[in-house]
Amino acid sequence: EDQVTQSPEALRLQEGESSSLNCSYTVSGLRGLFWYRQDPGKGPEFLFTLYSAGEEKEKERLKATLTKKESFLHITAPKPEDSATYLCAVQARSNDYKLSFGAGTTVTVRA
Amino acid sequence: DTEVTQTPKHLVMGMTNKKSLKCEQHMGHRAMYWYKQKAKKPPELMFVYSYEKLSINESVPSRFSPECPNSSLLNLHLHALQPEDSALYLCASSQGTGGLSYEQYFGPGTRLTVT
Numbered sequence: 323e324d325q326v327t328q329s330p331e332a333l334r335l336q337e338g339e340s341s342s343l344n345c346s347y348t349v350s351g352l353r354g355l356f357w358y359r360q361d362p363g364k365g366p367e368f369l370f371t372l373y374s375a376g377e378e379k380e381k382e383r384l385k386a387t388l389t390k391k392e393s394f395l396h397i398t399a400p401k402p403e404d405s406a407t408y409l410c411a412v413q414a415r416s417n418d419y420k421l422s423f424g425a426g427t428t429v430t431v432r433a
Numbered sequence: 434d435t436e437v438t439q440t441p442k443h444l445v446m447g448m449t450n451k452k453s454l455k456c457e458q459h460m461g462h463r464a465m466y467w468y469k470q471k472a473k474k475p476p477e478l479m480f481v482y483s484y485e486k487l488s489i490n491e492s493v494p495s496r497f498s499p500e501c502p503n504s505s506l507l508n509l510h511l512h513a514l515q516p517e518d519s520a521l522y523l524c525a526s527s528q529g530t531g532g533l534s535y536e537q538y539f540g541p542g543t544r545l546t547v548t
Contacts, residue, residue, distance in 0.1 A: 354536075
């Protein structure tokens with residue numbers, strides 16, 4: 323069974339204080355790893371897809387990286403508007419449709 | 434444009450009511466999904482439609498009945514719900530299923546309260 327573990331559960335940062343979120347996964351053949359951002363009471367917003375170890379993708383202050391066992395989401399010089407829950411999900415090669423989600427990391431950035 | 438729309442935004446219904454949730458996408462996506470999300474938990478998959486046919490039912494109780502009238506629309510019909518069914522219901526779509534790994538784009542959700 324696919325497993326996704328995110329850490330930490332919660333992260334409180336001062337504005338400008340860079341940090342990283344971790345997503346450890348166990349999957350029988352990775353098809354893709356996804357990062358989403360979710361604001362309270364809203365649907366998840368797609369951020370990145372990573373397919374193979376060594377791949378990196380960036381968007382504004384966010385950078386996602388992938389190894390064979392984990393993915394990191396780096397937040398550089400965060401702003402209060404980066405406050406959200408960040409969800410990691412994996413899709414296995416054996417599965418055409420299902421995403422296995424982690425429990426998420428809730429990030430709070432104080433001005 | 435990567436927009437999925439859902440109506441209504443909020444819904445309060447009694448346990449004897451019948452109501453429907455609606456979802457629409459105009460991205461030409463051929464797969465559509467219904468998820469249920471409880472507070473502080475990740476989304477849980479309920480149903481998958483691929484090319485307008487029901488592909489997956491994740492053992493969802495029959496009081497939830499999905500419908501895909503065409504490739505752009507997805508409905509979720511609700512009947513005789515229980516208070517524990519109160520949750521955020523999310524619709525999502527992707528280019529397809531299988532083959533490449535297609536990212537799913539989520540709508541804003543319908544906040545459902547069952548009284």
